[in-house]
Amino acid sequence: MSRNSSLSLCSSSARLGAIISPLLVELDKEKPMLPVLIYGVLAFISALAVLYIHPETKDCENLPNSLDEGEIMATRKKKNEEEKKAENNKEEILFRKKTLKKIVEEEMDKSETDD
Structure with missing residues (x-):
């Protein structure tokens, strides 16, 4: 179309x-x-x-032949992007938790050495 x-x-x-x-x-x-x-x-x-x-469309392997196929491909692509984004968010949250944990441990060590 x-x-x-x-x-x-x-x-x-x-x-x-x-x-x-x-x-x-x-x-x-x-x-x-x-x-x-x-x-x-x-x-x-x-x-x-x-x-x-x-x-x-140069590197596309399967191009849709109808509007319905195009909508199905678009929803799959959007779903995959959302899953990747959610995975990246999980990794970022884990990284922040680890970083925060290190900061808290360092502060605890400093307060113990200062006492």
Whole structure:
């Protein structure tokens, strides 16, 4: 579904560009730098769209064939990320407990040596 939408968006953009380009030629006669600025801004917007809108599929082994498969894959991925995050939180809590225990022991040793 995403591929079809992307293809139709590209086709519509090409048609819109074909409609607007003669107008930009006329605009060039009055303000010469404005068409260059418009083309530059459009190129920049398209570069951002390429980088941030669609995910990279280069190293994907199994791409979904339907929207349902995509939703199943997304929920699995989200669940795995949550499990990893929970595991990292457990490790961080254990590390903090150990660190706190060492600090308390050091303070106890200091207070015993001071007495």
